Amino acid sequence: MEAYTILAKYYDTLMQDFDYKTYLDFIKNYTKGEGIDLCCGTGTMTILLSKLGNKMLGVDLSSEMLNTARNKARENFQNIIFIESDIFEFEPPHKVDFVTCVCDGINYLPQEEITKLFENISRFIKKDGYFIFDVSSEYKLTNILGNNVFCEDTEKATYIWSNSLEDNKVIMQLSFFEKEKDDLYRRVEEDHTQYVQKQEDLLKALSEFDVQVFDGQDFSEVKKDSRRLLFVCKRR
Numbered sequence: 430m431e432a433y434t435i436l437a438k439y440y441d442t443l444m445q446d447f448d449y450k451t452y453l454d455f456i457k458n459y460t461k462g463e464g465i466d467l468c469c470g471t472g473t474m475t476i477l478l479s480k481l482g483n484k485m486l487g488v489d490l491s492s493e494m495l496n497t498a499r500n501k502a503r504e505n506f507q508n509i510i511f512i513e514s515d516i517f518e519f520e521p522p523h524k525v526d527f528v529t530c531v532c533d534g535i536n537y538l539p540q541e542e543i544t545k546l547f548e549n550i551s552r553f554i555k556k557d558g559y560f561i562f563d564v565s566s567e568y569k570l571t572n573i574l575g576n577n578v579f580c581e582d583t584e585k586a587t588y589i590w591s592n593s594l595e596d597n598k599v600i601m602q603l604s605f606f607e608k609e610k611d612d613l614y615r616r617v618e619e620d621h622t623q624y625v626q627k628q629e630d631l632l633k634a635l636s637e638f639d640v641q642v643f644d645g646q647d648f649s650e651v652k653k654d655s656r657r658l659l660f661v662c663k664r665r
């Protein structure tokens with residue numbers, strides 16, 4: 430099954446410990462005006478940015494993730510346009526003040542496509558506007574996620590997440606066990622591929638921007654074992 434088909438149902442439950450509010454506190458000085466949230470998923474950050482008074486548009490490939498995003502935006506009284514599109518094909522109608530892509534969106538994109546993508550994104554952003562994105566670091570993908578198995582059995586979700594690291598990418602097989610009746614469970618599976626994005630390669634691909642890189646968890650300087658890297662890129 431395609432990535433983010435089954436997982437869409439469980440995504441917000443699995444992300445409940447992710448601290449979007451502290452992340453927002455850090456990026457909110459760079460994200461003012463009209464913005465596009467690429468790989469917006471279930472729209473948690475899109476909605477938080479909208480609640481600050483920004484005019485937001487969310488883009489994602491998964492119709493299942495976008496359904497949740499649209500419902501959440503409605504429940505939160507936020508008027509956000511969500512567009513189902515591949516990030517590589519998306520063209521906004523006009524330039525915006527900022528573009529975000531948070532929580533690993535860039536890890537889903539093959540390394541050889543990144544330079545072209547960043548050039549394209551730079552054309553969406555007004556001079557002095559910002560492109561803010563993060564990646565799960567090379568350290569996290571190779572030392573923590575790669576060739577490892579994770580599982581969880583809770584009231585809301587039961588899954589096995591099994592990874593294999595090969596050629597600078599992690600192939601993830603997710604198996605969810607959904608209760609059908611009494612003790613009967615149905616196993617449903619989907620595969621994800623996350624690409625290792627090296628900091629130096631990303632910096633090279635950001636030639637249209639002045640870039641600062643932070644540890645994406647504590648927002649201090651990047652360390653050897655930083656698990657998330659946050660890029661704050663100002664359009665020249």
Ligand SMILES: C[S@@+](CC[C@H](N)C(=O)[O-])C[C@H]1O[C@@H](n2cnc3c(N)ncnc32)[C@H](O)[C@@H]1O
Nearest residue numbers: 433468469470489490491494515516531532537
């Ligand atoms: C880890 S989720 C992040 C979702 C969201 N940004 C968040 O903060 O929770 C990655 C998202 O990237 C989307 N995605 C992956 N490849 C994409 C592509 N080529 N174009 C558009 N969206 C893509 C997936 O559908 C998924 O919703």
